[in-house]
Amino acid sequence: MTSYLHHIRACNTHDLSDFRPFRVGGDQVGWVRHALADHLTRFDDVFDVGQDGIFLRETLGTFAARSEAMARVLDALVADGTIQRLRREAYPVVTAWGAEPLLKIDRSAVAFFGIRSFGLHINGFVRRPDGLHLWVGRRATDRRIAPGKLDNLVAGGQPYGLSLDENLVKEAEEEAGLSADAARRAVPVGAVSYMMENEAGLKPDTLFLYDLELAEDFTPRNTDGEVEEFMLWPLDQVAARVRDTDDFKFNVNLVIIDFLVRHGCLKPEQPDYLDLVMGLRRPL
Amino acid sequence: MTSYLHHIRACNTHDLSDFRPFRVGGDQVGWVRHALADHLTRFDDVFDVGQDGIFLRETLGTFAARSEAMARVLDALVADGTIQRLRREAYPVVTAWGAEPLLKIDRSAVAFFGIRSFGLHINGFVRRPDGLHLWVGRRATDRRIAPGKLDNLVAGGQPYGLSLDENLVKEAEEEAGLSADAARRAVPVGAVSYMMENEAGLKPDTLFLYDLELAEDFTPRNTDGEVEEFMLWPLDQVAARVRDTDDFKFNVNLVIIDFLVRHGCLKPEQPDYLDLVMGLRRPL
Numbered sequence: 037m038t039s040y041l042h043h044i045r046a047c048n049t050h051d052l053s054d055f056r057p058f059r060v061g062g063d064q065v066g067w068v069r070h071a072l073a074d075h076l077t078r079f080d081d082v083f084d085v086g087q088d089g090i091f092l093r094e095t096l097g098t099f100a101a102r103s104e105a106m107a108r109v110l111d112a113l114v115a116d117g118t119i120q121r122l123r124r125e126a127y128p129v130v131t132a133w134g135a136e137p138l139l140k141i142d143r144s145a146v147a148f149f150g151i152r153s154f155g156l157h158i159n160g161f162v163r164r165p166d167g168l169h170l171w172v173g174r175r176a177t178d179r180r181i182a183p184g185k186l187d188n189l190v191a192g193g194q195p196y197g198l199s200l201d202e203n204l205v206k207e208a209e210e211e212a213g214l215s216a217d218a219a220r221r222a223v224p225v226g227a228v229s230y231m232m233e234n235e236a237g238l239k240p241d242t243l244f245l246y247d248l249e250l251a252e253d254f255t256p257r258n259t260d261g262e263v264e265e266f267m268l269w270p271l272d273q274v275a276a277r278v279r280d281t282d283d284f285k286f287n288v289n290l291v292i293i294d295f296l297v298r299h300g301c302l303k304p305e306q307p308d309y310l311d312l313v314m315g316l317r318r319p320l
Numbered sequence: 321m322t323s324y325l326h327h328i329r330a331c332n333t334h335d336l337s338d339f340r341p342f343r344v345g346g347d348q349v350g351w352v353r354h355a356l357a358d359h360l361t362r363f364d365d366v367f368d369v370g371q372d373g374i375f376l377r378e379t380l381g382t383f384a385a386r387s388e389a390m391a392r393v394l395d396a397l398v399a400d401g402t403i404q405r406l407r408r409e410a411y412p413v414v415t416a417w418g419a420e421p422l423l424k425i426d427r428s429a430v431a432f433f434g435i436r437s438f439g440l441h442i443n444g445f446v447r448r449p450d451g452l453h454l455w456v457g458r459r460a461t462d463r464r465i466a467p468g469k470l471d472n473l474v475a476g477g478q479p480y481g482l483s484l485d486e487n488l489v490k491e492a493e494e495e496a497g498l499s500a501d502a503a504r505r506a507v508p509v510g511a512v513s514y515m516m517e518n519e520a521g522l523k524p525d526t527l528f529l530y531d532l533e534l535a536e537d538f539t540p541r542n543t544d545g546e547v548e549e550f551m552l553w554p555l556d557q558v559a560a561r562v563r564d565t566d567d568f569k570f571n572v573n574l575v576i577i578d579f580l581v582r583h584g585c586l587k588p589e590q591p592d593y594l595d596l597v598m599g600l601r602r603p604l
Contacts, residue, residue: 134592313601
């Protein structure tokens with residue numbers, strides 16, 4: 037049985053006792069599964085692996101040295117089959133949003149090291165006489181993550197080296213064919229966060245959310261092969277699909293529940309209202 | 321120095337080591353300061369006072385019996401000067417929003433027993449060609465709480481015996497002269513929560529938030545003496561006043577920060593953006 041709350045629980049399912057902290061320069065920046073930690077002991081010029089945590093060696097004192105060492109480790113992990121393949125997209129490793137990155141790491145390894153990741157999602161909506169409608173994308177079936185699942189108009193991870201604004205414009209163009217001007221009209225409206233265990237490891241993730249009102253005659257056009265088709269659905273239909281099925285990509289459910297809260301489609305009289313409202317923002 | 325974050329910290333300042341749990345029928349429903357707990361030992365037909373908590377006696381097995389016993393205690397606490405005076409407004413004592421009340425208690429004693437309270441606030445706004453404007457009230461100078469401070473268009477605690485909807489209509493009429501039809505157009509948009517220590521005790525509070533768009537020619541009219549005057553301010557002016565001063569009532573700052581987040585006036589590029597977004601919803 038599904039429900040709105042079921043999606044929040046699913047995105048926050050993990051067992052931290054399977055992991056140990058990953059630390060860089062005194063700060064915890066992630067979590068590593070015990071089996072992987074044991075596997076990493078062979079890189080003893082890079083990691084100091086203990087029972088209570090795995091530490092990046094202090095001799096790696098700069099962003100460049102840490103990033104280079106980690107890249108070497110990842111090459112070996114791809115070679116031995118631990119990681120399937122590199123994504124060739126760098127993510128920053130930070131202690132908190134806005135902090136100076138301590139190193140960069142290929143996107144493919146982010147969950148293996150339980151690194152905090154950030155992303156942005158745009159709710160593309162149309163105000164019609166019969167109520168709000170939301171653009172829904174169907175992910176291409178050849179995607180590695182959540183193939184064929186339903187998605188937001190625009191959704192993307194936050195890579196190293198781009199500002200959030202630059203990434204917004206880039207993703208909006210690639211995923212939905214939006215002009216830079218149109219993308220910049222998207223209104224930042226908050227964030228959702230969750231921590232989910234998956235096959236690779238742990239995903240403590242924060243999604244920055246935007247609402248973008250679109251004209252009735254606009255039709256999104258995907259240019260990067262990530263989206264198979266776009267559909268404009270009445271908000272009630274989107275809500276029912278989220279509530280009753282697992283058809284949306286796991287974290288997109290949270291983005292839509294937040295949209296339903298902010299636009300008054302969920303009522304505070306609902307007994308689980310506060311569980312939903314509070315559950316969308318898990319302290320990480 | 322003030323800042324947006326300063327208000328969130330102020331509303332979440334407390335030291336739980338000064339308190340012990342207050343339990344009813346196996347569930348914790350509040351917190352009592354140690355000095356008050358010692359003082360309550362004399363009501364040994366009502367409370368079982370231990371070092372690890374204060375328990376309402378199991379012999380008080382019904383809502384009516386618990387409420388009556390608590391009312392007797394409060395009369396004595398008013399008589400001995402612990403509580404200044406009763407408010408003659410009952411609040412429910414619940415383990416969670418939507419749960420069956422275990423007893424009711426006079427509003428004056430809610431913080432003394434650290435009971436979870438709920439309230440509702442309406443952001444009354446006007447969409448003008450030059451941008452959003454927000455209605456701001458100035459509290460009457462004879463108010464017991466936050467006299468002369470700035471407030472939302474409508475704000476009220478959630479008493480025992482009224483639904484949230486009924487309370488919304490009642491408060492909107494009393495505080496701002498809004499018709500029931502106008503009040504029902506208010507859109508529920510989420511909630512903020514905080515836990516604040518004050519002179520009386522502890523206030524774990526949750527505010528249900530509503531946005532209400534008003535016509536340019538509407539002027540609020542207070543009918544219950546709580547508000548001295550209403551002013552319609554550009555949102556930038558409201559934001560600066562929140563950020564730079566303590567002129568707004570303590571918890572109204574949180575309501576307005578949430579409004580600024582949802583309406584895109586705060587940008588995710590701001591380094592403390594996530595501290596604000598997450599800080600508005602403290603798990604209670």
